[in-house]
Structure formats: structure tokens, C-alpha cells
Amino acid sequence: MKKALILIALALLLVQAYALDITLKNGAKFQGILQSAADGMIIIIEGKVTITIPAAEIKIIMDKDKNRTQELLSKANSIPMIDKHFVQSDDYFVFEEPLVSQEWIYVYLAKMQVPPSLETKQQAQFLLMQGGEKKWMKHWTKSKLGTKAELKLGTKIIFFDMTNDEDVYRVPDNTQEARNGHWIMAKITDTSELFKGYVMVSGGLKVGLDSIRFLTD
Numbered sequence: 001m002k003k004a005l006i007l008i009a010l011a012l013l014l015v016q017a018y019a020l021d022i023t024l025k026n027g028a029k030f031q032g033i034l035q036s037a038a039d040g041m042i043i044i045i046e047g048k049v050t051i052t053i054p055a056a057e058i059k060i061i062m063d064k065d066k067n068r069t070q071e072l073l074s075k076a077n078s079i080p081m082i083d084k085h086f087v088q089s090d091d092y093f094v095f096e097e098p099l100v101s102q103e104w105i106y107v108y109l110a111k112m113q114v115p116p117s118l119e120t121k122q123q124a125q126f127l128l129m130q131g132g133e134k135k136w137m138k139h140w141t142k143s144k145l146g147t148k149a150e151l152k153l154g155t156k157i158i159f160f161d162m163t164n165d166e167d168v169y170r171v172p173d174n175t176q177e178a179r180n181g182h183w184i185m186a187k188i189t190d191t192s193e194l195f196k197g198y199v200m201v202s203g204g205l206k207v208g209l210d211s212i213r214f215l216t217d
Contacts, residue, residue, distance in 0.1 A: 019031065019032070019033055019063070019064075020032060020033070020034055020044060020061055020062065020063055020068070021061070021062040021063075022042065022044070022053060022058060022060075022061050022062075023058075023059050023060045023061075023062075024053070024057050024058060024059055025057055025058070025059045026057070030044065030046060030051055030053065031044075031046060032044030032045050032046035032047075032049075032051060033045045033046075034072075035050070035115045035117075036112070036115055037055075037072045037073075037075040037076040038075070038076060038078075038080075038090050039076070039090065039111060040054060040055050040056070040076055040077060041053065041054060041055060041076060042055055042058060042061070042072060042073075042076055043114070043115060045117060048117075048118070048119045049119070050114055050115070050117060050119065050120070052113075052114070055073050055076040055077055058073060061073070082175075083145055084145070084171065084210075085145070085160065085171055085172060085178060085211075085213065086172055086174065086175045086177075086178035086179065087109070087143065087178065087213070090111065090112075091109055091110070091111065091129075091142075091143075092109075092110050092111070092112055092126065092140045092141065092142055093107040093108065093109060093110070093140065093141055093142075093143055093158055093183060093185070094107065094108050094110045094126050094128070094135075094137045094139065094140040095107045095108065095137075095139050095140070095185065096137075096139070097139065098139055099156055099185050099186070099187070102202075103186065103202045103203035104184050104185060104186035104201070104202055104203045104205070105184070105185050105186075106161075106182055106183070106184060106185075107141075107158055107183045107184065107185045108128050108129070108130060108182075108183065109128070109129040109130065109178070109179060109183060110126035110127060110128045110129060110135075110137075110140070111126060111127045111129070112124055112125070112126055112140075113125045113126060113127050113134060120136070122138075123136045123137060123138050124136070124137060124140065125137075126140065129179040129180070130179070130180055130181070130182075141215045141216065141217055142215075142216045142217055143158050143213040143214060143215055143216055144213065144214055144216050145212075145213060145214075146212060146213075146214040148194065148209070150214055151188060151191050151194070151199055151209075151212075152188065152191075153188055153189065153190075153191065154187055154188065154189075155187065155188045155214070156185055156186070156187055156215050157185070157186065157187075157188060157201065157207065157212045157213060157214060157215075158183055158184065158185050158212075158213040158214075158215065159183065159184055159186075159201075159207045159208075159211045159212055159213065160172045160177075160178065160181060160182075160183055160184075160211060161181060161182035161183060161184050162177070162181060163206075164208075166206075167206060168197070168198050168206045168207070168208045169184075169198075169205060169206065169207045169208055169211050170208055170211055171208070171210055171211050184205075185215075186201035186202045186203060186205060186207075187201060187202045188200070188201055189201055189202050193206075194209070197209055199212070
């Protein structure tokens with residue numbers, strides 16, 4: 001019982017720490033728990049309601065007595081980092097079903113618009129880069145570039161769905177190709193050809209070492 005009370009007290013402290021009072025330039029006010037600050041938006045949860053507020057409309061953001069306006073607006077308006085695959089730091093890969101027994105699955109580059117919550121049954125809404133459709137999804141992951149040390153058998157990886165003249169999957173040539181093309185998730189099945197510059201993945205596909213993205217969550 002004592003342990004449970006301590007956990008409840010800690011949970012209350014965390015909620016209070018992230019409860020924001022937001023005043024807009026037109027005088028409207030909102031209060032809620034911070035969900036995200038990105039893509040020019042501040043997203044909060046007020047009770048069971050998700051509220052998305054354009055950063056340009058915000059006058060002041062208070063966290064109790066602390067003014068967090070500059071911090072959160074800077075974060076919301078920051079330009080995301082872009083890596084050599086033309087994937088941005090706030091990009092997600094979304095998919096209909098997890099990779100379990102399939103040889104490989106398609107995954108789709110997307111931006112999170114509405115974060116998961118109890119109200120949305122832990123689904124999140126994403127804007128799909130290919131086609132611009134908004135869609136509620138149950139499965140998603142962020143990704144990163146990695147190193148040879150991370151190339152382990154059975155590891156799930158993501159790579160761009162385009163091959164070179166030797167039928168080895170390559171990196172996208174530019175932003176347009178990366179954001180309008182298809183991507184694949186598969187499992188590493190053979191690393192014996194590393195000296196040739198690629199690994200084998202489920203389905204018998206060859207993936208160039210510089211084309212590999214690792215799942216991060």
C-alpha cells in the first residue's frame with residue numbers, strides 16, 4: 001500500500017510538471033499536458049481532448065511560474081535535421097501490421113499529427129508523405145543510421161525500395177525520391193557478404209550497407 005501511494009504521488013508530480021497554461025494572441029486560453037512541440041504546432045491533452053495549436057498563434061506558455069514560451073516555440077519551429085537518406089529527424093515509418101512471419105513488409109514515411117492517447121485507443125494519426133493522406137495507425141517506429149557493429153542476424157532494418165544495376169538496394173537519390181517512393185522492412189539473415197558491401201535479408205534481398213536504417217522504438 002505504501003509503495004502504491006508513493007507511485008501515485010510521483011505520477012501526480014509528473015502530471016503537474018507538464019501541465020501548461022497557454023494564452024493565444026487573441027486572448028483565448030488553454031490548459032493541458034504537453035504532448036509534442038514540432039512542425040509548427042504545440043499539441044496538448046486537456047482531459048480527454050487533444051488540442052493542436054499553431055505556434056504562430058501563441059502569445060505565452062506558462063508551466064506554473066516558469067515561462068516556457070521561447071523554449072517550446074523554438075522547438076516547434078525548429079527545422080528538423082536531415083540525414084543522408086533524406087529522412088528528417090521527426091519522420092516516422094508506419095505500417096499496417098508488424099513484421100513477424102512475413103519475409104518483408106512495406107513501411108511508409110510519415111509525420112505524426114496527433115499523438116496516441118487513451119481517447120484514440122493508443123492509435124496515432126499520421127500524414128503519409130507518399131500521397132499526403134492522413135491516416136490513423138497502430139504501428140510505427142523512428143529510425144536511424146547505424147554501424148557495422150549493429151548488423152546482427154535477425155535484426156529488423158528499413159531500406160529504400162530501389163536497386164542499383166547489381167540488384168542491391170541503394171539509398172534514395174534525392175528528397176523527392178525518398179519521400180515519394182516505397183520503403184521496406186525486413187530481417188537480416190546473412191552477413192557473410194559484408195566485404196562486398198551488402199547484407200542479405202529475409203526474402204533473399206541484397207541491401208547495401210549505406211542503405212540500412214535501424215529501428216529505434
